[in-house]
Amino acid sequence: MVLNQVTLYDFPITNQVMKHTLQLPSLTQIGSLLGLVALTGCYPQNTEPSGPVQGLRPVYAPMETVRKVEILPPQPLKQPGKIYVKDAFLFINEQNKGLHVVNNVNPEKPVKLAFIAIPGNTDMAVKGSILYANNITDLVALDISNLQQIQVTKRLENMFPYIAYPAERGVRFECADPSKGVVIRWEQAQLTNPKCYR
């Protein structure tokens, strides 16, 4: 029971679930949290509303501006995420930004060829000359047979959940509002009575 209460905070995926999980806890939930404190000596800080607090605030972008894929010259590696190998190519995810395309025919001298900018991207897979990637809430299929002219051959909209929470844990944050667009990042801010915690 206690465990369930705690894990609920971690999975604010659908809007419906979000309403039930991201709001500050009810009295019974607080009771469960107290149980957790008793069991682990460990509890989420600042779950009670109390004036301005340091937390995270969503930075929004209109959906139409992030539903796009761009081919750019090689970019610096900043926050490498997952990797994927296809023939002599190595794809390196730049977390939430896109994919570095690397010629890895010689693993002693990998050469960055290009950067495919895909907002919100974290995952990829390739079959033949088609790369599949997540782009915010969409699945896109890209023809990568010509790196200078990468084409979106198909976009399936709303296949992935709207991300309504930051990656960090143990933080208070301003609840994301889908009507304002998609959250492209989270910034530190002084928040007044933020309603969300993770």
Place this chain on the structure above:
Amino acid sequence: MKKQLLFLLTIVALLAGCSTDAAKDSVGPGTGTGGSMARFTIIGNYLYVVNHANLVVYDIAQINTPVNVNKVALDAGVETIFPFRNHLMIGTQTGMLVYNLNDPAKPQMTSRYSHILSCDPVVAQGSYAYVTLRSGTACRNGANLLDILDISNMAAPRLVKSYPMSNPHGLGIDGNLLFVTEGDFGLKVFDATNPTDLKLVETFRDIRSFDVIPINKVLIVTGKDGIYQYSYSDPTKLKLLSHLPVE
């Protein structure tokens, strides 16, 4: 005239196909290889994607036009997917799910192996699955373990051994070598000749690592410090080939 042109074009195409440079720089017809943290995997004509609480199936028989054909509800907390012998091994925060692809458009659950609440990718080889369990923040009820499961019967995975770890993330196995990324604690290489008696071969403490792909005797490591590549042609000593640093 048309026929001659076609013939000429065929010859040109054949010649281009023979050129090694062209082969190196272009993408072939097959499917690539992901790491253990992947949430996308391709088997045959299907792309399988896990997102949090669902397994989503896309028909990619026409590769440039994926079609969403199915969505299977899973437990919450799904993290990773790994293809293995016409099955999907799905890592979740509560265990490992095995789905069979007897009907590839309609994955069906074969078994579930439950463990304590934790974060865990899975890879498999031969009769064994290798599952890392990682604790999250201090308040999470995780453990840091490498679990070895006997999956000779996919319908009944059985825990045969559990090894303590520091903070294991992704992992990879090729032949006798098992590679386990330990987050800020580095990268560990094990001799897994006997999976119930792993022998530590090497620890790279300085390489903050998140996932690995061992392929063609080259280990590709990703993490906060960039991309490292090692040759493991000599399984007793890894040799650094290159490092793409973060800038």
